[in-house]
Amino acid sequence: MRNMLKKNFVFGKMYGKRSLTESCCGKNPEIQRLVQMKKLLLLTITLALAVMCLIAGRGTAYADVLDGDSNTVLLAPSSVCSDGDVLAVADNVDGGTILHLFSSDGLKSLNVSGETQKIRISGGKIYLLQKNKIIVCTPDDGQCKDFVVQEGVCDFDVDGECLYFWFRTGDMDRVHFKKLDDINSLAVEVCTYNNALHNMQLRLICAAPDGGINLFYTSNGNNCRALYEIIGTNAQLKSDEQIGYNLPDFLGAVPCLDTVMLFDSNAVYALDARFDGLETEETAADLCFVKGDAADSGTIYLLTDQRLVLRFKLGFSTESGAYYIEKDMSVEIGTTENNAPLPIFSIENYVTATVEGYPSNIIYTAQALENENLMLSGMLDKTDEIVILNYDGDGDYYYIFDTDENGKGKFGWIKKSERVKSVDKRELNETASVLPFSAFVYPFPCAADGEAVFESKASLKRADNVALLNDFDDDWYFVSCEKEGETIYGFMLKTSLGLSRAPQEYVSYTRYSANPKAGKTLAVYSDESLTAALTDEQGNELRLRANQEVRVYELTDTAAKVCVEIDGTYYRGYVSSEGLMPYRGRMTNAQALGLALLIVVVLATALIVVLRIRKKRELKKQEENERL
Numbered sequence: 001m002r003n004m005l006k007k008n009f010v011f012g013k014m015y016g017k018r019s020l021t022e023s024c025c026g027k028n029p030e031i032q033r034l035v036q037m038k039k040l041l042l043l044t045i046t047l048a049l050a051v052m053c054l055i056a057g058r059g060t061a062y063a064d065v066l067d068g069d070s071n072t073v074l075l076a077p078s079s080v081c082s083d084g085d086v087l088a089v090a091d092n093v094d095g096g097t098i099l100h101l102f103s104s105d106g107l108k109s110l111n112v113s114g115e116t117q118k119i120r121i122s123g124g125k126i127y128l129l130q131k132n133k134i135i136v137c138t139p140d141d142g143q144c145k146d147f148v149v150q151e152g153v154c155d156f157d158v159d160g161e162c163l164y165f166w167f168r169t170g171d172m173d174r175v176h177f178k179k180l181d182d183i184n185s186l187a188v189e190v191c192t193y194n195n196a197l198h199n200m201q202l203r204l205i206c207a208a209p210d211g212g213i214n215l216f217y218t219s220n221g222n223n224c225r226a227l228y229e230i231i232g233t234n235a236q237l238k239s240d241e242q243i244g245y246n247l248p249d250f251l252g253a254v255p256c257l258d259t260v261m262l263f264d265s266n267a268v269y270a271l272d273a274r275f276d277g278l279e280t281e282e283t284a285a286d287l288c289f290v291k292g293d294a295a296d297s298g299t300i301y302l303l304t305d306q307r308l309v310l311r312f313k314l315g316f317s318t319e320s321g322a323y324y325i326e327k328d329m330s331v332e333i334g335t336t337e338n339n340a341p342l343p344i345f346s347i348e349n350y351v352t353a354t355v356e357g358y359p360s361n362i363i364y365t366a367q368a369l370e371n372e373n374l375m376l377s378g379m380l381d382k383t384d385e386i387v388i389l390n391y392d393g394d395g396d397y398y399y400i401f402d403t404d405e406n407g408k409g410k411f412g413w414i415k416k417s418e419r420v421k422s423v424d425k426r427e428l429n430e431t432a433s434v435l436p437f438s439a440f441v442y443p444f445p446c447a448a449d450g451e452a453v454f455e456s457k458a459s460l461k462r463a464d465n466v467a468l469l470n471d472f473d474d475d476w477y478f479v480s481c482e483k484e485g486e487t488i489y490g491f492m493l494k495t496s497l498g499l500s501r502a503p504q505e506y507v508s509y510t511r512y513s514a515n516p517k518a519g520k521t522l523a524v525y526s527d528e529s530l531t532a533a534l535t536d537e538q539g540n541e542l543r544l545r546a547n548q549e550v551r552v553y554e555l556t557d558t559a560a561k562v563c564v565e566i567d568g569t570y571y572r573g574y575v576s577s578e579g580l581m582p583y584r585g586r587m588t589n590a591q592a593l594g595l596a597l598l599i600v601v602v603l604a605t606a607l608i609v610v611l612r613i614r615k616k617r618e619l620k621k622q623e624e625n626e627r628l
Contacts, residue, residue: 072100072107073307073362074334079118080303081126081288086139087301088126089309089333090116093358099126101139102333109359110142118286122158122180129156134165136183147183150176159207159255162230164190166205171195173202175215177235190228190235193217206253206260212238214260216247223247225271245269256289256314257298263287268300268314268325275314275323282310289314300325309333338364338413343390343399347443348480348489351391352472355380356419364397364413380414385423385473387444401444409446409453426471430527432479432497434464436537439496441466441488445476457490458483466492495539498526498573509551509563511583514544514575521545522579524571528559534573542566542573550580 076092087102097112099119118129126137127147134148134156148156148165156165162177165187172194176187190213193200204216212229226240250262253271260271265284267277283305292298296316303309311331316323355361361380380386380402387401397413398420404410414420440456447453458481460466469489470478476491516522521543526534533541544550544564554561559574 071333071335071337072109072359073336073364074100074309075307075358075362077285077303077307077309077334078116079286080301080309081119081121082290082299082301083121083124084290086121086124087309087333088119088121089303090119090128092116097128097130098358099128099137101126108139110137110139112137112144118155120156120158122160122163125180127156127158127163129153134163145183148178148187150187155205157205157207157213159211159213161211162213164205164207164213166202171197173200173217175202175205175213177213177230188233188235191215191226191237203247204250204253204262207255208260209255209258214253216243216253218247243271244273245271251284252286254287254289257291257296261289265305270323278314278323278325280310280312280325281327282306296323307334336362336364338397340395340397340413343393343395345389345393345399346489347389349391350478351388352385352423352425353388353391354382354385354421354423355414356382356421358419359415360398360417360419362414363400363402364415386414388420388422391422403446407447407453409444428468428471428477430468431465432468432477432526434460434462434466434496435498435535436496437462439464439492441479441481441490441492443490445472445478445491447475447493452493458488466497468497494532495535498534498571509553510555512550512552512560512562512580513583514546514548514550514579515581516544516546516579522548522575524562524564524573524575525559526573528561528574530559530574530576534571536566536569536571542571544575544579549583550575552580555580 074089074091077089078092079090081088085103089100089102091098091100092115096114097116099110099112099116101108101110112128112135114130114135116128116130120127124139126139128135128137128144132149132151132153133146134150134153135144136147137144147163150165150167152169153165153167156163158164158180161180163180164175164177166173166175168174172192174192175190177190178187179185193202195201198219200217200219202215202217204214206214206216208214208227208229212227213235215226215228217224217226223243223246224240225243227238228235229238230236245262250264250269253260253262255261256270259274262269262271263284266281267279268287269276269278280300280302282302284302285305286303288301290299290301292314294315298314300312300314301309302312309332311328313326313328314323315326363378363380384402388398389401390399393399396416398416400412400414402410402412439460440452441458441460442452442454443457444454460481464481466479466481468477468479472478472491475494477494477497478489479492479497480487480489482488514522522545523530524534524542524544526532535541542564544566549565550560551563552560553563555577558577560577560580561572562575563570563572564575565571
């Protein structure tokens, strides 16, 4: 009985609660309306989440062909194509083609012989139009083979089964096709246009979206399109009609959705006029179209005249009932930007190098150590010597330092490759002293208008010693010095350094006289190899006149370690041994030359006197003979 009462109580409680809700809703319209609004709100949120998921999914698919990090500078790009999985760009470099392939796996670049005019992709293979031939390239192994060899071939296109090519012989425009799955098969004629006889001229060819080939031609002032389909091994004309566009205005045509997209330098047009003159705001050199997930959408890859590849979305707006194109601001292939973080480097580990050519001769812009020292994009010549700051670092790029024609120091990145050749450092391992009242150690070797560009790392005073590590170039030494217990590495101007000034009195020296070649002066050098001239505080090279006193401390067959006085200041350095003679022990070269000239003058004068006396005697004797 208790169990029955308990069950009835529970049941009654549940029943009573449900009955109360139903009765309230039935009797109160306001509550019923609130319940319906709640259901509608829940449905709206569900639909919004579904749309967001769809957009996110489509956004991921939209970016599949590019991973966002791949980029390369384009030097002379000629064509672009894509099948949705791979974006291919043909770039003509040094008489050949660099075929850049962008995919979700990153960038892969292939070297192909010969320059390329146009590329197309089908079945994962790349077809390249070159002079008098069309070749096929397999990206996996980089192997290329001749697919069509035909003199005068000027354009082509592919669909899923055939390659169609157009070649010109005399006044004849001929179009043939060849099956893609048989490289050894013979080409079959599609049609021939006789320019002279029928006044017909082929303008463009474009594969049809559903297979076959569109031939765009002009005839007696009319613009026409002929569509051929391939049935078996033959081509059959499916339609031939006039169109509403002036064909000479267009650069090319590509399959788009279920029609054909014509394009000029600034806009795209649909053959069936569903969109007409959608402007890209960029000057086009070539483009390709990849169909999207939706029936009325897709992606346009546009090659511009500025050597860039940009991406646009072609879509249809249900609100306006019109097509539109929208630029994807996240994609710009061909820029020289490299936003990699600056590497950690020590200047004492710098490496000088030259670059033999592509791809390492292209400079990518980089963040600089100072705002005014940015390196613009450009190219390196084979004779340029650059400073690599992260030679042993990780990554695919070297961080480099270089100077422009104005002496401004700039920074950039170059790609690592076997074409980067390091240059042996010209090591010195000598000690030098500061000549002027003050001098500075700089982090990089560059000066504009005679003034160093970068702030100094250390300030030195006259007679401070530095270690000469490397002879960097004509203007700079790479040095090290001790400052407040710290070893500082950097660059110093050569005009600031020389051997220490000597006091006026020395011991163990022998007096010599300067004996330069007649009419010359004797140079004083800072090194025993006689390569670096010794200078005064103003940077003037020190030179000795003939018969000037020279104090010699060491003498070899080639050089002498000396001390000389110039304008009241004593300098230590080196001179050529051939330019010395015992101190006023004999005539100098200049004196000998003067004496020789004097002797010549005296002898010449005596000879003239003798000749004149002889002449007078002969005249006198002749007169006497005439009298007789």
